[in-house]
Amino acid sequence: MTDLLALTAxxxxxxxxxxxxxxxxxxxxxxxxxxxxxxxxxxxxDEGGEESKAIAVxxxxxxxxxxxxxxxxxxxxxxxxxxxxxxYRPPYTSTAVQKLVEAGAPVLGxxxxxxxxxxxxxxxxxxxxxxxxxxxxxxxxxSSGGSAAVVAGGLAxxxxxxxxxGSIRQPAAFCGIVGLKPTYGxxxxxxxxxxxxxxxxxxxxxxxxxxxxxxxxxxQGRDPLDSTSVGLEGGVSLPDREDLSGLRFGVPxxxxxxxxxxxxxxxxxxxLKRIEALGGEIAEVSLPSSxxxxxxxxxxxxxxxxxxxxxxxxxxxxxxxxxxxxxxxxYETTRSQxxxxxxxxRIMLGTYALSSGYYEAYxxxxxxxxxxxxxxxxxxxxxxxxxxxxxxxxxxFELGEKSDDxxxxxxxxxFTVPMSLAGIPAISIPAGIAEPEGGGPQLPVGFQIAAPAxxxxxxxxxxxxxxxxxxxxxxxxxxxx
Amino acid sequence: MxxxxxxxxxxxxxxxxxxxxxxxxMVGELSGILExxxxxxxxxxxxxEPTSHVVALENVLRADVAWRSLxxxxxxxxxxxxxxxAFRAPSPQAE
Numbered sequence: 001m002t003d004l005l006a007l008t009a010x011x012x013x014x015x016x017x018x019x020x021x022x023x024x025x026x027x028x029x030x031x032x033x034x035x036x037x038x039x040x041x042x043x044x045x046d047e048g049g050e051e052s053k054a055i056a057v058x059x060x061x062x063x064x065x066x067x068x069x070x071x072x073x074x075x076x077x078x079x080x081x082x083x084x085x086x087x088y089r090p091p092y093t094s095t096a097v098q099k100l101v102e103a104g105a106p107v108l109g110x111x112x113x114x115x116x117x118x119x120x121x122x123x124x125x126x127x128x129x130x131x132x133x134x135x136x137x138x139x140x141x142x143s144s145g146g147s148a149a150v151v152a153g154g155l156a157x158x159x160x161x162x163x164x165x166g167s168i169r170q171p172a173a174f175c176g177i178v179g180l181k182p183t184y185g186x187x188x189x190x191x192x193x194x195x196x197x198x199x200x201x202x203x204x205x206x207x208x209x210x211x212x213x214x215x216x217x218x219x220q221g222r223d224p225l226d227s228t229s230v231g232l233e234g235g236v237s238l239p240d241r242e243d244l245s246g247l248r249f250g251v252p253x254x255x256x257x258x259x260x261x262x263x264x265x266x267x268x269x270x271x272l273k274r275i276e277a278l279g280g281e282i283a284e285v286s287l288p289s290s291x292x293x294x295x296x297x298x299x300x301x302x303x304x305x306x307x308x309x310x311x312x313x314x315x316x317x318x319x320x321x322x323x324x325x326x327x328x329x330x331y332e333t334t335r336s337q338x339x340x341x342x343x344x345x346r347i348m349l350g351t352y353a354l355s356s357g358y359y360e361a362y363x364x365x366x367x368x369x370x371x372x373x374x375x376x377x378x379x380x381x382x383x384x385x386x387x388x389x390x391x392x393x394x395x396x397f398e399l400g401e402k403s404d405d406x407x408x409x410x411x412x413x414x415f416t417v418p419m420s421l422a423g424i425p426a427i428s429i430p431a432g433i434a435e436p437e438g439g440g441p442q443l444p445v446g447f448q449i450a451a452p453a454x455x456x457x458x459x460x461x462x463x464x465x466x467x468x469x470x471x472x473x474x475x476x477x478x479x480x481x
Numbered sequence: 482m483x484x485x486x487x488x489x490x491x492x493x494x495x496x497x498x499x500x501x502x503x504x505x506x507m508v509g510e511l512s513g514i515l516e517x518x519x520x521x522x523x524x525x526x527x528x529x530e531p532t533s534h535v536v537a538l539e540n541v542l543r544a545d546v547a548w549r550s551l552x553x554x555x556x557x558x559x560x561x562x563x564x565x566x567a568f569r570a571p572s573p574q575a576e
Contacts, residue, residue: 091555185536198534227541228534295521298514306495313496315570320561327573332498344497348507349514351495352483361522367531369521374532407513423535453536 004029009063009157009211010238016061023060027106030064034108034155039131039140041149043069044077045109051075055093055107062105062218066156068147069110070117071097071202072191076107080193081115081125081143084318084338094191095223096160096202103218108156111146115340116309117167117195119143120412123403124342131399132174133476134443138396141171147205148175154479158206158215162192164199165297166392166416169428172205173391173446176430176474178467179205180212180460181416183453184423185230187216188223196304197228199297199420209429209464213238216456232456239457239464245279247462249449250384252287259414260393263434267445268390271431271470275388278469280462285380285387289372293418296373298410299353299366300421305343306350312338345406374422381452386462389415391428391446395436419450426450427463430472444474482512482519 004026007015015021034045046052054074067073070080072090079085097107114124122130122145130145132138133153140149144161148171151159161168163181172179180203187202194200204215217236223229251272260268272282314320314334322333339347353362380387393414402409419426431447449466451459488507492499499507557563562570 088559091551091558183536185538224543228536228538230536230538292521292524295518298518299521310496314561315568317559318561323562323571325571327571328496330571331496335496336498339497341503344499344503345507345510347495347497348488348491348511352487352491352511352515355491355494362518364531365521365524365526367533368526368529369524370532371529372526374535406510407517410514410517421532421535 063157064108066159083126095188114143117143141174143167174396176444188226190225196301241461248384250285267432296366296369302346302350395443
């Protein structure tokens with residue numbers, strides 16, 4: 001049994017195709033592993049009941065997958081981590097999940113997340129925080145914390161999540177796995193519960209870069225149901241690049257040393273040396289507007305969220321409270337009881353930023369900063385192939401450490417937000433381990449690589465070569481493989 | 482940065498009813514966040530085109546033909562209070 005779970009999703013797929021591995025046996029092993037979840041990572045698991053009929057695969061030939069609970073799955077509970085959607089069973093399935101089902105990847109379960117994907121620690125879930133498999137006193141990151149924890153914790157071979165400002169990359173870094181945010185438009189957003197529509201993007205959380213490539217190949221594509229989807233021309237091939245010769249990696253000159261921990265910095269610098277050893281070249285690039293990334297993001301994302309979340313009004317789906325009063329009273333009671341503190345905070349922030357008198361100063365300015373940030377990357381990519389940074393300023397922090405300080409939590413997205421605003425693809429790969437600033441057992445550190453829009457293939461090829469060079473094989477205690 | 486009255490006004494716009502404690506916390510927290518965010522309000526960005534969408538797409542069209550849609554009973558199945566083939570909601574005016 002242990003051996004089956006040690007296979008990467010790609011290895012399992014190849015063994016299934018070759019007839020060396022029985023899909024039913026393999027899926028059953030994973031269902032059993034998933035049932036042993038002690039991390040509060042799953043909100044729902046497929047136990048073979050009637051409810052999952054609509055998303056059942058005809059023939060499983062691809063590894064079963066954990067799906068963030070933000071993707072609508074027909075007949076299967078979908079909460080987005082919120083009380084307001086407790087018990088909601090969508091009448092349709094998201095395109096991303098539909099593609100998985102058609103490819104033959106059964107849905108193993110739905111994973112816990114920060115409510116409506118708003119958060120960097122998973123502590124904003126209405127269903128309790130997910131625990132980091134490396135240290136259960138620490139957060140797994142967020143908002144796709146459940147998806148990262150199941151992959152790192154041996155509860156799923158791979159998973160999908162969503163990334164609006166770092167919600168795939170940062171939890172991947174905190175849990176020591178690979179997380180890819182594709183170019184905006186690479187994967188359909190149809191049936192993906194909206195947070196900030198101009199930023200939200202689906203992507204893979206996997207053990208290896210090859211698994212991420214396999215998964216992206218399944219998920220990508222233009223979808224008539226999402227007019228902003230474009231797909232990836234030519235699809236995605238499995239990466240096989242062995243070195244980095246001829247490639248230039250840009251380190252932002254603005255990357256001060258104050259923004260991140262010394263342990264993270266040591267791993268980052270060691271990884272730059274590794275790139276050079278593999279034949280790559282390190283160069284300095286300038287991203288002068290990135291320092292305003294957090295400010296622009298925390299105007300744009302809440303503004304879009306305040307509009308998107310207006311739909312939760314207790315009329316068409318989800319919970320209703322205060323139904324004995326008049327309409328307005330019902331709206332207000334439902335929303336006040338249904339949303340958690342962070343969601344309320346962001347709705348307030350977004351409503352304020354869009355309100356008359358403040359629109360230009362905040363939202364208008366933020367959209368212009370966004371243009372500047374995109375231009376910075378464009379200029380940088382004129383001289384380098386990739387831009388590299390640490391994924392997060394620290395290793396996984398302790399549960400409760402930042403939950404009383406929303407701004408400190410937001411600043412955790414410092415390295416990931418600029419790529420989201422620019423709409424470009426970025427991957428986090430595990431690059432090493434480091435001791436937390438306050439001491440304690442060593443935890444994984446992520447290395448972020450960003451590429452120009454739609455250059456996913458080049459990004460995956462380079463990440464693969466670097467992954468082989470790093471040879472990261474640390475695993476949380478008690479997890480095989 | 483943001484006053485109590487503004488918080489109450491914005492909550493009303495957002496259809497949120499905040500408790501006294503929530504109002505107090507919100508005043509402090511929103512002020513802290515806005516102070517940080519405020520750094521961009523004074524940037525010189527005259528003439529910079531605002532970005533609302535990152536992918537250069539224009540007028541994505543499709544043929545004007547009916548597309549599959551949800552049957553009425555399925556669409557109503559998740560409603561808190563469906564009635565007579567419709568969504569029932571409280572009256573806008575208190576009785």
